[in-house]
Amino acid sequence: MDKLILEDGDTLYLKLYNLLKKDIESEKLTYKLPSIRKLAKKFKVSNFTVIKAYELLEKNAYVFSKKGSGFYIKYNRNNHFFYPEDYMVNEEFKYNYFTDNCSIDFSSASPKNNFFPIDILKSTINSILDTQGEKALLYELPQGNIEFRKCILKTLKTMDIETKLENIQIISGAQQGINLISQVLIQNNDIVIVEDPTYKGAINSFKEKGAVIERIPLDKDGINIELLENFLKYNQIRLLYIIPIFQNPTGITLSQEKKYKLLNLAEKYNFYIIEDDSSSELYFKDKIFPLKSLDNKDRVIFIKSYSKIFMPGFRIGFMIVPPSIVSEVIRTKYSTDISTSGLNQRIFQYFLENNIxxxxxxxxxxxxxxKQELLYNELSTITEISFNKPQGGLSFWIKLPPDITGEAVYFKLIKEGVRIIPGVVFSINYSNYLRLSFAQCNSNQIKKGIKLFKKVLSELININ
Incomplete structure (x- = not known):
């Protein structure tokens, strides 16, 4: 069992809980937990701290208690699953989209498919095949179809982004863009800084290339600049990965002041910033411009995915790549999958050019x-939680009472036919958080889902 780091006394039992949970999941503990007195002596904590950690493990279905005998392991890796839309890039859990009968989905942050312009898509495909024939189905250049890239260049002007055609790289979704940049820029033991919490697919990509991950927490207006700068004074980093607009999972938007500070830090300390943009179009008040719009030193690698809010299976997006690494990115793209679907590129070009x-x-x-307003109003009736209202996007980031974990809520809600995502999917430091997305829900489902959430939360609170 690993060492328990003692920092905040009021959350000591949560630290112990996370340590034991990790050992159970990795099967270091497989039968029975140590006695309360033995573990308290080992870590020099009170019996009460151990009891609270054990009770939390029981609440989250990791163990069960036998009166007079102790706590026994109940966890089964094959049955322990969560339900986020980015399940394919999270290696810690088994995800199975066919093992429950949930009718209310607060887990997916992709728009419901009844919004997709399927009829227009069909006619567009037919038109392209009629006019371009087999040419539309051949391999494209690794960098992407030149006409599509010209179309994107025009679109970027509406985002206040100035770049050159040769710096635009077509990709099959944001994850591929992150993977390409990881392969090109990261070497073993390079330091990559990420927001905490953040999208786990990016972290996995960086780790696969041997990066050392450092997490910087978020303030209400974006990444904590003071902590970041203090770290940069003593450490050379390779990359900073951020989602500055409607951050996943928190919904936080980086302030204008911090945008300028980040760009100055990138220049001063010589590192690149990966800006991941998958949903900036979904603003509900004022339009928000990307960090890249302020970048005049080519420090920002802008990754834009259209898949997330269009059709998740329609893999299309682009990157703006600094001139110094364009050639290497093209070579890496070619060695990865030769090129992105030419048909998909032509389809999306048609959509952009015709205002579809x-x-x-x-x-x-x-x-x-x-829907956001409705969910906000429903959540506002729950006094035990705290959250902020994002300026856009499709989710809320909910803070639970300190002794209630997102996993506990998840397991109880799944039995009620409701899916959510517990905070630990995004960071182990956010065990008492969860993300609620309203993308897949209608008004009645939102109301019913929050009613069940209230019920589950009340049950968990009354256990203590």
Missing amino acids: WMDYIFKLRKEYSI
Whole structure:
């Protein structure tokens, strides 16, 4: 069993809980937990601290207690699963989309498929095949179809981004962009800084290339600049990965002041910033411009995915790559999958040029601003939780009472037919958080789901 780091006395039992949970999941503990007195002596903590940690493990279905005998391991890796939309890049849990009968889905942050312009998609495909024939189905250049890239170059002007055609790289979704940059820039033991919490797919990609991950917590207006700068004074980093607009999972948007500070730090300490943008179009008040729009030193690698809010299976996006690494990115892209689907590139070019994309986004903003307001009002009736209202996006980041974990809520809600994502999916430091997304829910489902959430939360609170 690893060493228990003692810092905050009021959360000591949570530290012990997370340590024991990790040992159970890795099967270091497989039958029975040590006695309360033995563990308290080992870590020099009170019996009460151990009892609270054990009770939390029991509440989260990791152990069960036998009166007079102790606590026994109940956890089964094959049955322990969560339900986020980015399940394929989270190696810690088994995800299975066919093992429950949930009718209310607060886990997916992708728009419901009834918004997809399927009829327009069909006619667009037919038109492309009629006019371009087999050419539309051949391999494209690794960097992407030149006409599509020209179209993107025009679109970028609406985002206040200035770049050159040769710096635009077409990719098959944001994850591929992150993977490509990891392969090109990261060497073993390079330091990569990420926000805490953040999208785990990015962290996995960096780790696969041997990066050392450092986490910097978020303030209400984005990454904590003071902590970041203090770290940079004594450490050379390779990359900073951020989601500055409607951050996943918190929904936080980076302030204008911090945007300028980040760019100055990147120049001063010589590192790149990966800006991951998957949902900036879904603003409900004022339009927010990317960090890249302020970048005049080519410090920001801008990754834009259209898949997330269009059709998750329609893998398409692009990167703006600094001139110094363009050639290497193209070579790496070619060695990875030769090129992104030429048909998909032509389809999306047609959507952009004929305002189909913008009409779709306008419809989403209108619909989801109403849903966000409804969910906000429903959540506001729950006094035991705390949260902020994002300026856009499709989710809320909920802080639970300190002795209630997101996992406990998850397991109880799944039995009620409701899916959520516990905070530990994004960071082990946020065990008493969860993310609620309203993308897949109608008004009745939102109301019913929050009613069940209240019920479950009340049950968990009354256990203590």
